[in-house]
Amino acid sequence: MGSGRVVLLAIAAGVLLLARCTKDDPAPGSGCDLTGIPYNPTPYTILKPDHFPQVPVPAGNPQTAEGVQLGRRLFYDPILSGDSTMSCSSCHLPQGSFTDNKAVSKGIDGIEGRRSAMSLLNIAYATNGLFWDGRAAALEDQALLPVEDPIEMHATWTQVVGRLRNHSEYPELFRKAFGISNCSQITKELAARALAQFERILISSGTSKFDLFTNGDAEFEDEELRGKLMFFDEGQNASPALPDAQCFHCHGGITLTGNNYFNNGLDSVGALSEFVDIGRGEVTKNPSDYGKFRAPTLRNIALTAPYMHDGRFATLEEVMAQYNDNGFGVSNEDIFVQQIGFPVTVGSTVHYSGLTAQQTKDVIAFLHTLTDTTFVNNPDIQDPFQ
Amino acid sequence: MLTNGVRCFCLYQTFLPTLNMKHRIVLFLLAALLPFAACKDEDPVTNTNNFTLTFRALYDGMPLEKYTNYSFGDKQVLYDKFNTFISNISLIKDGQEVLLSDIEWVNFTPDSAPDDRAVEVSFKYSVPDGDYTGLKLGYGVRADLNAKKPSDYPVGHPLYLETEYWPGWSSYIFTKVQGKVDLDGDNTPETSIFYHCGSDAVYNEATMNRTIRVAGDAALVVEFDLKKLFTFNGQLLDLTVPSNQVTSHDASNIALGQKVMDNFKNATILQ
Numbered sequence: 001m002g003s004g005r006v007v008l009l010a011i012a013a014g015v016l017l018l019a020r021c022t023k024d025d026p027a028p029g030s031g032c033d034l035t036g037i038p039y040n041p042t043p044y045t046i047l048k049p050d051h052f053p054q055v056p057v058p059a060g061n062p063q064t065a066e067g068v069q070l071g072r073r074l075f076y077d078p079i080l081s082g083d084s085t086m087s088c089s090s091c092h093l094p095q096g097s098f099t100d101n102k103a104v105s106k107g108i109d110g111i112e113g114r115r116s117a118m119s120l121l122n123i124a125y126a127t128n129g130l131f132w133d134g135r136a137a138a139l140e141d142q143a144l145l146p147v148e149d150p151i152e153m154h155a156t157w158t159q160v161v162g163r164l165r166n167h168s169e170y171p172e173l174f175r176k177a178f179g180i181s182n183c184s185q186i187t188k189e190l191a192a193r194a195l196a197q198f199e200r201i202l203i204s205s206g207t208s209k210f211d212l213f214t215n216g217d218a219e220f221e222d223e224e225l226r227g228k229l230m231f232f233d234e235g236q237n238a239s240p241a242l243p244d245a246q247c248f249h250c251h252g253g254i255t256l257t258g259n260n261y262f263n264n265g266l267d268s269v270g271a272l273s274e275f276v277d278i279g280r281g282e283v284t285k286n287p288s289d290y291g292k293f294r295a296p297t298l299r300n301i302a303l304t305a306p307y308m309h310d311g312r313f314a315t316l317e318e319v320m321a322q323y324n325d326n327g328f329g330v331s332n333e334d335i336f337v338q339q340i341g342f343p344v345t346v347g348s349t350v351h352y353s354g355l356t357a358q359q360t361k362d363v364i365a366f367l368h369t370l371t372d373t374t375f376v377n378n379p380d381i382q383d384p385f386q
Numbered sequence: 387m388l389t390n391g392v393r394c395f396c397l398y399q400t401f402l403p404t405l406n407m408k409h410r411i412v413l414f415l416l417a418a419l420l421p422f423a424a425c426k427d428e429d430p431v432t433n434t435n436n437f438t439l440t441f442r443a444l445y446d447g448m449p450l451e452k453y454t455n456y457s458f459g460d461k462q463v464l465y466d467k468f469n470t471f472i473s474n475i476s477l478i479k480d481g482q483e484v485l486l487s488d489i490e491w492v493n494f495t496p497d498s499a500p501d502d503r504a505v506e507v508s509f510k511y512s513v514p515d516g517d518y519t520g521l522k523l524g525y526g527v528r529a530d531l532n533a534k535k536p537s538d539y540p541v542g543h544p545l546y547l548e549t550e551y552w553p554g555w556s557s558y559i560f561t562k563v564q565g566k567v568d569l570d571g572d573n574t575p576e577t578s579i580f581y582h583c584g585s586d587a588v589y590n591e592a593t594m595n596r597t598i599r600v601a602g603d604a605a606l607v608v609e610f611d612l613k614k615l616f617t618f619n620g621q622l623l624d625l626t627v628p629s630n631q632v633t634s635h636d637a638s639n640i641a642l643g644q645k646v647m648d649n650f651k652n653a654t655i656l657q
Binding site: 234236309348 | 569576
């Protein structure tokens with residue numbers, strides 16, 4: 001083989017490489033290099049009330065001011081949906097504590113999903129699986145899913161990443177957040193990391209009436225106080241004694257959820273396989289988990305109607321009416337939903353009375369003290385495009 | 387014991403996150419000292435994570451399964467939750483306690499379990515070679531640790547868990563056992579039973595004597611038998627009595643919780 005041929009081959013190979021490069025990389029050649037833009041990420045400390053536990057942040061995705069800003073922008077940008085009409089915020093609106101106040105959500109094609117959009121308040125603390133059934137492990141994994149979900153944003157990541165790489169502003173924002181040197185390095189994983197960083201700052205302000213009361217900075221009305229005592233099963237020393245509402249067993253802790261999975265007694269089924277939505281069972285495949293769902297946070301619950309995974313209840317009164325029935329005796333129903341009220345011995349067994357109308361009102365009054373308007377109005381978490 | 391990866395939750399769930407900076411520094415120092423130790427043959431051999439302590443849950447000698455009917459005297463019971471905190475886990479050598487861990491949370495029924503079988507929960511510790519004469523366990527959360535609350539602990543610490551804390555008692559819930567008993571005789575347990583035991587007064591420690599030889603890798607299995615936990619002086623707890631069905635939420639009424647926690651040592655079996 002003569003040297004001329006080698007040179008030719010080398011040139012051909014070089015051209016091929018270039019061609020491949022342009023194909024992979026939809027950004028215009030010169031616009032691709034980002035190294036001229038400084039990369040000085042600013043560590044970001046998540047603000048939280050003093051009485052809240054430390055916020056878990058995965059080592060692989062440290063919070064930076066630039067990452068949070070990018071994530072916020074992506075969260076509110078319809079660029080993530082197939083027809084560029086829908087953003088994460090279409091279903092997770094700040095005024096609804098990051099829900100859409102619909103029973104079930106509709107995607108870009110107008111198709112209704114089967115479940116209700118979940119509040120993202122204090123989502124950073126949810127480390128026992130995400131979604132109603134816990135099928136996503138971390139926010140970084142979760143954020144990848146709505147974009148390609150046919151009944152949600154119905155795009156493909158290839159499409160979305162192409163748009164981001166060719167965008168007039170995003171390459172610079174990705175550079176500042178993650179230090180990429182070329183827009184071809186924008187990936188869905190980096191977009192998901194930015195979204196997760198933004199979601200982790202969605203923490204309570206600590207100024208709900210409940211928080212102020214907890215810290216000794218506000219007083220409760222009588223009915224709120226009675227509601228709180230029943231909610232936390234602390235009413236036996238009240239005068240007259242109050243029954244246990246048992247709520248805190250599942251909705252306990254600072255975020256008012258332990259993020260565990262329960263059958264909270266919503267449906268009367270003959271066999272566990274008869275649940276319309278088997279929830280947690282879809283993930284574990286264990287029949288004993290059929291019909292279990294993750295207990296959601298009750299913070300801002302007055303702002304997130306309708307309620308439950310399928311939005312079946314329009315009001316908190318309807319929710320309480322359900323709980324007052326003490327379940328249906330389905331085999332995997334949690335024992336605590338069967339023990340709301342005072343114990344009543346009937347023959348050899350013990351039943352529970354449910355709450356009286358006044359006690360029910362008291363618990364609902366307490367639930368209203370969990371409203372955190374400072375959080376929903378926090379300027380740092382609003383739509384940056386407005 | 388560690389061969390069954392799915393059922394060993396230790397490394398993923400409990401051990402790694404609890405390996406805090408202090409532990410890491412200690413491990414690092416130990417590793418750094420290794421070459422020196424090797425030169426002086428009288429020094430104890432230092433091992434890293436060589437000792438595996440595994441907890442198992444049983445009912446009447448058989449591995450516990452959730453939602454499974456067991457005979458409890460002339461009654462049927464089933465359980466759906468069993469977890470407990472263990473403090474001051476120590477091996478005994480020459481009459482001295484060698485502390486392995488201040489606190490662990492042993493959750494036999496995690497949400498992530500693939501089926502109804504109670505999972506085995508394992509922890510790894512670094513234990514010098516030698517002959518040990520026993521294992522000490524503290525049932526519950528030691529008072530100094532129980533004086534704090536979840537927000538005082540770092541992410542990943544066993545006591546960071548808010549689900550296991552009850553502000554009404556200012557205490558962790560040391561042990562949770564939940565289930566149902568069949569009182570109407572139709573073989574379907576319908577009446578809830580739950581034992582949530584907490585507060586400093588119910589904490590207790592016990593030492594189980596047993597020769598434990600550590601030479602390199604070693605392992606010990608500790609079993610808790612729920613039937614034994616509810617057997618007092620040879621008598622099963624009478625579940626027809628309502629006050630025996632549930633522990634009180636009244637922090638001043640800890641009698642049943644105390645009884646159960648005091649009985650833990652009698653329900654503990656070293657394999």
